[in-house]
Amino acid sequence: MLITSTNITEIVSVISDHVNQNAALITVGEHTEIDIDNLIEELNTAGLRFMGGLFPKVIHGNSILDKGIVINTLNNLESMFLIKNISTKDYEIPEVHFKQNQDYSLFTYVDGLTSNISHYLSELYEHYGMQTNYFGGGAGSLSLEQQPCVFCNDGIFQDAAVFAVMSMSSRIGVRHGWSKVEGPFIVTKAEGNIIKEINWRNPFEVYKEVVEAHSGKTFTDDNFFDIAKGYPFGIVKDNAECIVRDPLMVNENNELVCVGELEDNTLVDILNGNEASLIAAAEEATKESVAQAIMPRKAIIIDCISRILFLEENFDKELTAITSTIQNHFPEVSIGGALTLGEISSYGEGFLEFYNKTVVVGLFE
Amino acid sequence: MKIENHILDILQLYEYAMAIGKSSDYKESCDLFLKLLLKRKNLNASWILEKNENHLQSSYSIPLGDEVKKEQNASIATLLEDVKVSKLLTADDVLASIATIEIESGVVAIFNLDAQGYLFLYTKKDNISLKDITQLQPVINKFSTSLKACKAFSAQEKLLKSLEIQNQELSDYAHMVSHDLKSPLRSIDTLTAWLKDDYSDKLDASGNKNLGLIRNSVEKMDTLINGILAYSTIGKNRFEVYDVDLNNLVKDVLSLIRIPDHIYIITQDLPVIKGDKYRLQQLFQNLITNAIAYNDKDKGLVEIDVKDQNEFWQFSVKDNGIGIEETYFEKIFKTFQKLENNKASTGIGLSIVKKIVDLYGGTIWLTSELGKGTTFYFTLKKQSNGTA
Structure with missing residues (x-):
């Protein structure tokens, strides 16, 4: 459900009625004119269990909104946790008791602008493995300034993650629609989210050569992102769609700063896409989840904010492709979600990944 | 296109190989390599079982799962004996019984790591083929060597x-x-x-x-x-090193100890060395005091000399005293070991001397003839860093 009111009492009352004793997943557009601390206080006073995040934009049905609160019920909640200090890796993943022959889904929002998100995801998989499906996204502001952006009953935090484990089935589809222009290249030196060397050369020189030749455009002092948003990197996987890494800017050493981490010796391709390929991928991801679902109650869409920056006004077509595919099969399913700074899920049931420029569609039974 | 695929295969092996040997810690080493393998090949789990006589014990698992600690039965023994190098198997009850995680269906690749046990890679779907395990074999061999090194390092630590x-x-x-x-x-x-x-x-x-x-x-x-x-x-703390003029140091030592009139000290020109004055003084004082104390001659002689031996200085303190029996040549450097006929000695002076020489990365030895005298030789590293 979507709440557009800015009156905290009213918001709390609507959430309480909607989730009816269950826990709430609260997805807030970053420009929503509310005092989030006040909201948390009032939700606690009302005795509600909740977790959520602030995102550049939220999705409700076929609409994309800068302002507004999307509410999802977290049915059959088993546990909900707050993990702080993601960047310093100074945390423990709590123990969860998973019953045999029971499907579980883990939903997580993480500060999308913090470092070591991959380590957090790796820790989740190390502890919970194949006992649950994983789904989630990176919260934060489109200004790319790190600030408190994930919240739960304990307050609002930056450099943190919240996650809920529910005894419920979920069907997940993941696609991006970017395809190889040139590669593979070896990221011979990387540090966190900075590519310091490609093929033992300055990374921007290599990137520039490929992208300028393919796009016919020339990089100047102030147009890096305008061109780069159409030329992400793809981490090469064996017999599967690559994992996209989004180059954001060039730093003072002509190194490439990306959203999401890379490690030394990672193989990457330079990718490109177009309106048609991206929209087709979004539809494919939706079809993938729809094909596995039996009677989903809700759909949550985690779509990368950079796709809207690339597709601009055509992003409506991508969202329509997703929502119409869901509604064609399951007309009663409520659709909500967020435009995120990084997307989370596993490919199939394998190791957890942090994606950029990708669509993740989850149908929850 | 085919060449491109070959290049990709090779580069992927390069990526895997470069993830090996980055850490000397067993778990971290496994994490770096096996998590990468799981991610890149879309695998679900990996674990290592080590063999200890007739028992199997898990030493690593991702996801963590449950520890495997069990006696080998005939079917497990047959299964593992069959894995000479590597093998691709469909998950079954026997494999499930030695898995750290629950496996019902899917495929398991097993690699024989020799003394390091067996490595298992599990995929719920068919994400690993015979070609994959053949390609991975050299990398897995390198991984096995790296695990051996991790264990040796851990034992040493x-x-x-x-x-x-x-x-x-x-x-x-x-x-x-x-x-x-x-x-x-x-x-x-x-x-x-x-x-x-x-x-x-x-x-x-x-x-x-x-x-x-x-x-x-x-x-x-x-x-x-x-x-x-x-x-x-001595040697408890890291010590400071600085230039020490041994001519001055020996002069100071000689002014501190009582030298009987019948003893003559001859000192050659000594070098300036890098060291710690307090310990060097203890070293020379103990040797000179001994040379004086155990001299029975009417005209006692103590000669302090040095030779340049490239990386070392070789010093000697020679006397014409009572001499030491050869059976004591080693013993006298041990704490509280002293000559039988020597009631005045505490038996600790030469232990201190040896400890200081050791600290400087040098060696100490002696030559002696009963009734004629003894020469103590010791070396000191020219570039002592205070940690020996």
């Missing part, structure tokens, strides 16, 4: 830690005992001094002699305790 603790305990013990012994010793010394002052006229000659003997013994014990304290603190 444990040993060093244990030695460090033992050394610390010994040093603390020596310190504590020395301090505890000094207190009653001071009381005995004071009381005997009072006895001598107040009652010497009331005691007969034998009583006064015994009082003197008590005080001599107290003095000897004090020297011994000081020696133990000095010995236990």
